[in-house]
Amino acid sequence: MDTFVQLTLNGLTLGSVYALIALGYSLVYGILKLLNFAHGDVFMVGSFIGFGVLQLLGGATDPVLPLWPLLIVITVSAMAGCAVLGVVIERFAYRPLRDAPRIAPLISALGVSFFLAYSMQVLFGAEQRDYDAFSLDNGKLFLSGFDIGNVRVPLLRIVIIVAAFLLMIVLWLLVTRTRTGKAMKATSYDREAAAMMGIDIDRVIVVAFVLGSALAGAAGVLFALRAPTFPAIGFLAGLKGFTAAVIGGIGSVPGAMAGGLILGFAEAYTQGYISTKWSDLLVFVILIGFMIFRPQGLFGRPDIKKV
Amino acid sequence: MKRRLAVLAALSTLVVAALASTAGTGTAATDASQAVSCSKRLKVAMITPVTGGGGFIGQEQVTWAKFAVKNLAKKTYGLNVQLVVGDTPVEKGPGEALVVAQKFIADQSVVAIIGPATSGGVASASQALAAAGLAHISPSATRTSLTKGSKLEATKFFFRVVPGDYIQGPTDANYMVDKLKADKVVLVDFQEPYSVGLADAAEAVLKRKGVSTTRLSTSVNTTDFSSLVTRVPSDADVVFFPTQQPADAQTFGTQMREQGKRAVMFGGDGANSPSAFKIPGSYVSNFAPDISGIPTSRALIAGWQKDNPSLKLGSFGPPSYLAVQVALNAIKRACTAGKGQIKDRKDVFRNVKRIRVNPSILGGTFRFSTKSNDPLNAKFYIFQIQSDGSYKLVS
Numbered sequence: 001m002d003t004f005v006q007l008t009l010n011g012l013t014l015g016s017v018y019a020l021i022a023l024g025y026s027l028v029y030g031i032l033k034l035l036n037f038a039h040g041d042v043f044m045v046g047s048f049i050g051f052g053v054l055q056l057l058g059g060a061t062d063p064v065l066p067l068w069p070l071l072i073v074i075t076v077s078a079m080a081g082c083a084v085l086g087v088v089i090e091r092f093a094y095r096p097l098r099d100a101p102r103i104a105p106l107i108s109a110l111g112v113s114f115f116l117a118y119s120m121q122v123l124f125g126a127e128q129r130d131y132d133a134f135s136l137d138n139g140k141l142f143l144s145g146f147d148i149g150n151v152r153v154p155l156l157r158i159v160i161i162v163a164a165f166l167l168m169i170v171l172w173l174l175v176t177r178t179r180t181g182k183a184m185k186a187t188s189y190d191r192e193a194a195a196m197m198g199i200d201i202d203r204v205i206v207v208a209f210v211l212g213s214a215l216a217g218a219a220g221v222l223f224a225l226r227a228p229t230f231p232a233i234g235f236l237a238g239l240k241g242f243t244a245a246v247i248g249g250i251g252s253v254p255g256a257m258a259g260g261l262i263l264g265f266a267e268a269y270t271q272g273y274i275s276t277k278w279s280d281l282l283v284f285v286i287l288i289g290f291m292i293f294r295p296q297g298l299f300g301r302p303d304i305k306k307v
Numbered sequence: 308m309k310r311r312l313a314v315l316a317a318l319s320t321l322v323v324a325a326l327a328s329t330a331g332t333g334t335a336a337t338d339a340s341q342a343v344s345c346s347k348r349l350k351v352a353m354i355t356p357v358t359g360g361g362g363f364i365g366q367e368q369v370t371w372a373k374f375a376v377k378n379l380a381k382k383t384y385g386l387n388v389q390l391v392v393g394d395t396p397v398e399k400g401p402g403e404a405l406v407v408a409q410k411f412i413a414d415q416s417v418v419a420i421i422g423p424a425t426s427g428g429v430a431s432a433s434q435a436l437a438a439a440g441l442a443h444i445s446p447s448a449t450r451t452s453l454t455k456g457s458k459l460e461a462t463k464f465f466f467r468v469v470p471g472d473y474i475q476g477p478t479d480a481n482y483m484v485d486k487l488k489a490d491k492v493v494l495v496d497f498q499e500p501y502s503v504g505l506a507d508a509a510e511a512v513l514k515r516k517g518v519s520t521t522r523l524s525t526s527v528n529t530t531d532f533s534s535l536v537t538r539v540p541s542d543a544d545v546v547f548f549p550t551q552q553p554a555d556a557q558t559f560g561t562q563m564r565e566q567g568k569r570a571v572m573f574g575g576d577g578a579n580s581p582s583a584f585k586i587p588g589s590y591v592s593n594f595a596p597d598i599s600g601i602p603t604s605r606a607l608i609a610g611w612q613k614d615n616p617s618l619k620l621g622s623f624g625p626p627s628y629l630a631v632q633v634a635l636n637a638i639k640r641a642c643t644a645g646k647g648q649i650k651d652r653k654d655v656f657r658n659v660k661r662i663r664v665n666p667s668i669l670g671g672t673f674r675f676s677t678k679s680n681d682p683l684n685a686k687f688y689i690f691q692i693q694s695d696g697s698y699k700l701v702s
Contacts, residue, residue: 126359128554227530271534
């Protein structure tokens with residue numbers, strides 16, 4: 001039972017991060033019908049921004065801010081930095097190709113992905129960067145928390161899960177309860193009709209990139225608080241986020257959340273009960289399975305065309 | 308018709324001639340070795356990761372190799388030698404060593420290679436270096452199959468001044484059993500040759516000694532080990548973690564504490580980095596000792612420290628000094644035999660095996676085994692991480 005609880009906790013932590021990444025994929029795909037393969041690298045850049053800000057603020061061993069303001073500052077900085085990066089990517093890599101055949105922005109996305117990964121490698125080196133979060137406040141984030149049976153739920157896990165869910169709820173409210181959200185929804189249904197109704201399509205697309213990239217930045221920091229980051233990490237993280245988005249139904253916000261959590265649980269239970277070797281393989285088996293048997297995902301709508 | 312045939316024949320001749328000349332050029336570029344004068348500047352090339360995740364190894368090695376050239380080339384051997392460095396970040400894969408090696412092969416003034424630093428790099432580049440007659444002496448490649456076994460991954464032109472994993476694995480395993488009194492050991496590998504080989508070597512000894520073992524395996528891209536840690540039994544005594552990324556060892560150890568697991572972390576030489584892996588009470592092994600305790604090496608340490616005042620003495624660097632010393636010695640012998648010139652790079656290679664260094668910077672006398680191109684009587688050393696993060700030699 002303890003193992004099950006621990007693995008569930010592992011899955012929930014990992015799944016929360018995947019869900020944040022998947023939301024970015026879904027937002028952009030929903031509006032532009034573009035698979036933004038650079039999204040995983042935006043996640044990586046976010047983790048690096050968080051690392052840089054943490055070092056500027058004295059590092060984990062001697063920070064100039066108390067624990068909670070410090071965590072907020074590094075997370076918000078990463079979100080802001082990634083939001084700007086998202087706007088730049090949209091403006092220079094995707095907007096000029098908006099009316100080009102669909103393969104063109106896809107290739108451009110792959111190019112941006114490699115550009116970001118290798119630029120970071122050239123600028124900062126390929127080595128792993130460790131936030132050393134264990135040193136923050138004498139290990140408080142790892143050693144304090146509460147117990148479920150014999151399983152400790154550390155404070156850091158609670159922070160990651162709560163922060164991720166808060167961000168998802170904020171996004172959900174933004175998409176469903178605001179004029180901008182309604183404009184995004186309208187654009188995702190029919191871009192041309194939305195434009196004719198007076199919606200500023202360019203602005204809506206930029207907002208989607210800002211939101212998606214900011215969430216990726218937050219995911220980067222939340223992930224890197226527990227595990228080292230490095231320039232090449234974005235590729236696999238991006239693929240997992242993409243898989244989560246496909247599971248949930250790409251374009252669907254609740255689907256992305258559910259897909260991320262399902263993927264996190266699948267990975268954790270596979271590692272815990274079947275084999276540690278097969279977890280990455282399983283992710284892609286799930287992806288292929290959904291593409292073949294339920295391409296619209298769990299929450300997506302089948303793409304039915306009137307003939 | 309005749310005219311057409313003539314044109315066709317002329318064209319065919321031209322194509323054949325062009326192909327023949329191309330083939331000739333290729334052969335010359337890889338195989339032929341021109342004589343070089345020993346009075347001119349010779350080059351010793353180093354192949355090691357200076358950037359990337361393994362950059363801390365290469366940077367330390369380069370400082371010691373430079374110091375060796377400065378300290379020995381002119382004064383001891385009367386040679387004018389320049390050290391050139393080729394960077395092979397581990398993230399680019401082992402094939403990068405071959406790319407760098409080709410560049411050095413094309414430069415006729417390169418007469419010996421220090422490295423490749425990683426075992427994968429050696430396996431990748433050894434054939435090409437051997438075809439060019441270049442002896443390559445590694446200060447850190449420890450994979451067993453480079454020099455031993457039925458399927459050798461390196462050529463006879465490969466030498467190393469440090470022992471192989473066939474010594475590291477058993478050394479670590481014996482320490483776990485004899486000193487740490489371990490009854491249950493978890494071994495984690497990363498599905499790549501270094502990690503799997505080392506875990507296999509340690510596991511074989513542990514099983515032979517009646518220790519209960521659990522083997523876990525994960526991808527080299529994994530950085531969150533939560534679910535692996537969940538599989539570590541609560542009563543496990545030791546987790547053997549042969550990674551090439553020291554930050555991974557730190558993360559695994561931290562996540563073990565997070566889940567309340569008490570097992571002692573034990574890393575191989577790849578985890579040996581005081582700046583990245585610093586969990587007190589953990590262990591790492593390495594192919595070189597802490598040379599600060601060797602009386603005959605003190606002057607060398609002082610000289611190196613003078614050139615590198617901001618650096619701390621580590622254990623990856625000194626074997627590079629020894630590797631350069633062996634190379635310079637072999638070059639000198641080749642120059643003497645060739646009456647002031649090295650007629651063929653193989654002349655340097657032929658002398659490497661005969662080199663004997665006494666005293667060696669690593670302590671005692673260094674010479675190669677007669678059975679392989681490994682050092683004779685070499686051993687691995689074990690360090691314990693102290694509460695201040697420093698590494699203390701314990702075995």
